[in-house]
Amino acid sequence: MVNSKIDISTEQxxxxxxxxxxxxxxxxxxxxxxxxxxxxxxxxxxxxxxRSKEKLFEVIFFEAAQKLFPTINLIFESDMSLxxxxxxxxxxxxxxxxxxxYLPLFVxxxxxxxxxxxxxxxxxxxxxxxxxxxxxxxxxxxxxxxIKKISPLHLLINxxxxxxFPFVAKPMIQFTLGLDELQFKNVMEQRKKExxxxxxxxIKR
Numbered sequence: 001m002v003n004s005k006i007d008i009s010t011e012q013x014x015x016x017x018x019x020x021x022x023x024x025x026x027x028x029x030x031x032x033x034x035x036x037x038x039x040x041x042x043x044x045x046x047x048x049x050x051r052s053k054e055k056l057f058e059v060i061f062f063e064a065a066q067k068l069f070p071t072i073n074l075i076f077e078s079d080m081s082l083x084x085x086x087x088x089x090x091x092x093x094x095x096x097x098x099x100x101x102y103l104p105l106f107v108x109x110x111x112x113x114x115x116x117x118x119x120x121x122x123x124x125x126x127x128x129x130x131x132x133x134x135x136x137x138x139x140x141x142x143x144x145x146x147i148k149k150i151s152p153l154h155l156l157i158n159x160x161x162x163x164x165f166p167f168v169a170k171p172m173i174q175f176t177l178g179l180d181e182l183q184f185k186n187v188m189e190q191r192k193k194e195x196x197x198x199x200x201x202x203i204k205r
Contacts, residue, residue, distance in 0.1 A: 087196040093163040147203040
């Protein structure tokens with residue numbers, strides 16, 4: 001029983017250290033030695049718990065996904081108005097990406113290796129997003145004449161793209177606009193409202 005507690009404590013310490021290193025150096029720049037140093041353990045012990053940086057990152061990714069997908073589904077399936085859902089989606093998605101800015105590139109890399117394998121792996125661990133009610137709600141609002149005629153699918157893609165792209169292109173945006181980490185973080189905080197406003201204004205009658 002004592003060993004189990006120690007194991008759990010060490011594993012959580014490693015995960016916390018890895019998140020900090022990934023946050024500061026990104027997936028590509030992080031090294032197992034950096035993570036071991038941050039966790040206060042030797043590299044051999046780190047490899048005992050996690051064979052590779054990729055395996056460690058995968059665990060962190062699924063932890064984040066387990067928080068994000070249920071939250072997004074609560075928004076999709078709630079009784080909120082369409083505009084409220086758009087505002088809440090932008091708020092929650094950008095918050096999650098700000099806390100884990102390395103996730104989008106990890107997903108792109110994994111999908112490029114084999115999309116079907118990666119998607120099956122995600123869905124085997126938990127339920128994915130369920131946007132059906134959200135898409136149906138958009139269709140209803142169009143029929144009622146409350147919003148402009150638009151493909152519900154494209155509206156959702158626009159919303160996802162506007163929230164994720166800045167994190168995928170973060171290095172380019174920071175270099176081009178001369179933003180440091182704090183400035184980028186502040187811009188993303190502002191973007192929570194800007195993205196929602198952009199999408200809502202584009203469909204308002």
